[in-house]
Amino acid sequence: MKRIWLVGVIAVAALVMAACGPATPAATSAPATEAATSAPATEAATAAPAAEPKIAILLPETKTARYESQDLPDFKAKLKELGFDVDKNLIYSNANQDAAAQQQQAEAALTNGATVLVLDPVDSDAAAAIADAAKAKGVPVISYDRLIKGTDAVTYYLSFDNEQVGKLQGESLLAALAGKTNPTVVFINGSPTDNNATLFKAGAHSVLDGKITLGAEFDTPDWSPDKAQDEMTQALTKLNNKVDGVLAANDGTGGGAIAAMKAAGVSPLPPVTGQDAELAAIQRILAGEQYMTVYKAIKAEAEAAATLAFDLATGVDVPASMVNGKVNNGKVDVPSVLLVPVAVTKDNIKDTVVADGFWKASDICTADFAAACTAAGIK
Numbered sequence: 001m002k003r004i005w006l007v008g009v010i011a012v013a014a015l016v017m018a019a020c021g022p023a024t025p026a027a028t029s030a031p032a033t034e035a036a037t038s039a040p041a042t043e044a045a046t047a048a049p050a051a052e053p054k055i056a057i058l059l060p061e062t063k064t065a066r067y068e069s070q071d072l073p074d075f076k077a078k079l080k081e082l083g084f085d086v087d088k089n090l091i092y093s094n095a096n097q098d099a100a101a102q103q104q105q106a107e108a109a110l111t112n113g114a115t116v117l118v119l120d121p122v123d124s125d126a127a128a129a130i131a132d133a134a135k136a137k138g139v140p141v142i143s144y145d146r147l148i149k150g151t152d153a154v155t156y157y158l159s160f161d162n163e164q165v166g167k168l169q170g171e172s173l174l175a176a177l178a179g180k181t182n183p184t185v186v187f188i189n190g191s192p193t194d195n196n197a198t199l200f201k202a203g204a205h206s207v208l209d210g211k212i213t214l215g216a217e218f219d220t221p222d223w224s225p226d227k228a229q230d231e232m233t234q235a236l237t238k239l240n241n242k243v244d245g246v247l248a249a250n251d252g253t254g255g256g257a258i259a260a261m262k263a264a265g266v267s268p269l270p271p272v273t274g275q276d277a278e279l280a281a282i283q284r285i286l287a288g289e290q291y292m293t294v295y296k297a298i299k300a301e302a303e304a305a306a307t308l309a310f311d312l313a314t315g316v317d318v319p320a321s322m323v324n325g326k327v328n329n330g331k332v333d334v335p336s337v338l339l340v341p342v343a344v345t346k347d348n349i350k351d352t353v354v355a356d357g358f359w360k361a362s363d364i365c366t367a368d369f370a371a372a373c374t375a376a377g378i379k
C-alpha cells in the first residue's frame with residue numbers, strides 16, 4: 001500500500017521528465033537567410049539579438065510556508081538544470097493574497113517581456129483577466145496548483161487531485177473518530193477565492209456528510225491562520241468547547257484551530273486534519289497535537305512546471321504524453337498534469353515525507369521531538 005503513492009508520483013514525474021528531456025532552445029533570432037538578404041553585412045553583424053525568452057512565476061501568498069521555501073526554489077533549480085539563466089531571465093512576484101496586486105504583477109511581467117506565465121492565482125475567477133491579457137500577447141499560461149477559471153487562455157494546468165486531498169482528510173478524520181456516534185466536527189475551509197479550497201471542501205463533505213454532526217463551518221479568507229484561529233474560537237463558544245474533530249483544510253488553518261483550542265483549555269485535543277506536510281505540522285503530529293496532514297510532492301509539481309515552462313519558452317513542442325488528464329475550467333478542457341496526494345499520520349511519516357526526502361529526520365527530530373521520533377522509528 002505504502003508503495004502505491006510513491007509509484008504514482010514517481011511514474012508521473014518520470015513521465016514528465018522522459019517526455020521533456022533536455023530541450024535545445026529554439027532559434028529566437030532571425031533566420032540567417034533573412035539577415036543575409038535584408039540588411040547590409042555590417043548592420044547584420046551589429047543588429048541587437050532577438051530578446052531571450054523570459055519566464056514569469058507568480059505565486060499567491062507568503063503565510064503558507066510552501067511557496068517561498070519549496071515551490072520557488074524547486075522551480076528555479078529545475079530551470080537552472082535545464083540550462084535556463086534564472087538570474088537574468090526569471091521574473092518572480094508574490095501577491096501576498098492580494099488579487100489586484102497579482103493582476104499588476106502579471107501586467108508588469110508581460111511589459112517586462114515574459115514569454116511564459118506560470119500563475120498560481122489568488123483568485124481563480126479574477127485571474128481569467130490575467131490569462132486573457134497574456135493570450136492577447138501570444139504568451140502561454142501555465143495554471144500552477146490552482147485552476148484559472150472561465151477562460152480559454154490557459155495552456156496547461158498542473159496540480160494534484162484536489163478533491164482527493166479533501167477525501168483523504170475526511171477519511172482520516174473518520175478513522176480517528178471511529179467509535180463515536182454522530183461526532184461533532186468543525187470545518188475550517190480554505191479561501192473562498194481559491195478553486196482548490198472548493199475542491200478540498202467538496203471532497204471532505206463527500207466522505208463526512210451523513211456520518212457527523214456539523215458543529216460549525218467557515219471559509220477562511222486568504223487562508224489566514226489567524227482568521228482560522230478566530231473562527232475556531234467562535235465555534236468553541238457556540239459549542240461550549242464540545243468538539244470531537246476539526247476538518248482543517250491545510251496545516252496553517254489547522255495550526256490556528258489548535259491554538260484556539262489550547263487557549264480555550266480544550267484537553268485532550270480532538271483530531272485535527274491538515275495539508276502540506278509543513279515541518280511544524282509534522283512535529284505537531286509527532287507531539288499528538290495534530291492528527292494528520294496531506295503530503296503533496298511539491299518538488300515533482302514545481303519541476304514539472306519548470307520543464308513545461310522551459311519547453312514553451314524555448315519553442316519545443318510539449319509531447320502529448322506529458323499530460324495525464326483534462327480539467328474543465330468552466331470554459332474549456334485544459335490539458336493537465338495531476339499528481340497524487342498522500343495522507344500522513346504518525347505511523348507513516350517515516351515512509352512518506354522522510355523516505356521521499358521532503359524532510360530529513362534531522363529537520364524533524366529537534367530536541368523537543370527526539371523521543372517522539374524514536375517512538376515513530378524516525379532517525
Ligand code: BGC
Pocket residue numbers: 061064066145146190194196197223250251275276
Ligand atoms: C494549495 C495548498 C495551500 C493553500 C494555501 C492551496 O491552493 O493547494 O497547498 O496550503 O492553497 O496557500
